[in-house]
Each structure stands twice: as C-alpha cells, then as structure tokens.
Amino acid sequence: MDSIIFDLDGTLWDATDNVLVVWNQVLSNKKEIRRLLNIEELQGTMGLQIKEIxxxxxxxLEEKVQEEIMNECCQVECEFLGNQGGNLYDKLEDTLKALSEKYKLYIVSNCQEGYIEAFYQYHQLGKYFRDYxxxxxxxxxxxxxxxxxxxRNNLKNPVYVGDTEGDRKGAQVAGIPFVFAKYGFGQVSQFDYSIDKFEDLLKLF
Incomplete structure (x- = not known):
C-alpha cells in the first residue's frame, strides 16, 4: 500500500450541527420551503452529490428551484465552516500526522467546490494531504x-476510507480496497477492512 484516500463527512469530521444551522437560516427566508430541516434528515444525505441532496x-420543488436553493446553502455553508469548522473525530490530527509519515494522503468527497478548502482553512490540516x-x-x-x-498522483496501491455505501461503490469503481469507518453516518453491504474509530487506522496499517 502506498497511499490512503479519505472521504470527508463521517470519516474525518462531522460538520452537520453547523451545516444545519446555516442551511436553516437560508431556508427560513424561502417562501417555497414547507418546513426547516432536522439533523436526521441532513445526516441522511451524507455521501450524496449536491443535486441528489x-x-x-x-x-x-422544481429541479431549477432545488438547484438554486442548494447553491445558496452551499455557498453560505463554506463561508461559515471556513470560519467555524466542524467536529473532528478523536485523535484525528495525531493519526493523520503518523499516517502521513508512511503514506501519501488524499481526500475525495462528494461535496461542492470550497468545502474541502473550508475544512483545511479552519482546522489547518491541509499540510497532511497531497491532493483532493x-x-x-x-x-x-x-x-x-x-x-x-x-x-494524477501515479498511485499504484491505494485504499479508500469512507462511511457510506456510496463510498464503497466508489472504491469498487476505482478497483481499490475499501475501509469502512463504522463510526460514521452510513451502513455498507460489504467491506475489505473496518475501523471502529479513526485512530484504528494505525493498527490496521
């Protein structure tokens, strides 16, 4: 193994509390929205692309209105998270530091442009990742x-770490092993490896 590619939500951090606040602020000003969101609904969208959410x-709502609302939510979200961050999983930075000394680290997430950058900006963790x-x-x-x-990075033997069925399918499409983060938001049908907490990666690899 030469590298580890990570999902973001439910794998490296949980930003749903902050995202829920700013999304509902946007939605509260939209007359076409029937009601505000709850945390379970938001967590149920983890792993989906913006259009699917x-x-x-x-x-x-009509597709065009969905798109307009989602674009506004995402713009406000990135600005907020860049200044407030999210909840990092326990011992995340210590684990990333140790892993980065042995492996090349990357992030691939089903998010909008600016979201990974917000994660880097607030938590100052971009130094551990080579690309995203x-x-x-x-x-x-x-x-x-x-x-x-x-x-792009000439990786020969990577693994993908994620927490949803979409992550598993993504790893399958790429033809690489999948590590299931059991502490995240989703359930998966199968996996090659699993971890109960983020630091377990140090035992696994």
Missing part, C-alpha cells in the same frame, strides 16, 4: 474522482 430534501478532488470541480462521480486522484 436537493432531490431528496425538496422533492416537492470533488464533483463540484470535476462533475464526476466519486469512483471517477478516486481514479482521477490515482492517475
């Missing part, structure tokens, strides 16, 4: 973005 949360990608920049699926990172 809009369809799941606001099925009663998301559909907000490429328009590609998770599996395609994983392959893009692999090709």
């Amino acid at each position: 809009g369809q799941k949360l606001f099925p009663y 990608e998301n559909p907000g920049r490429t328009g590609l699926s998770k599996g395609e973005n994983i392959k893009l990172i692999m090709d």
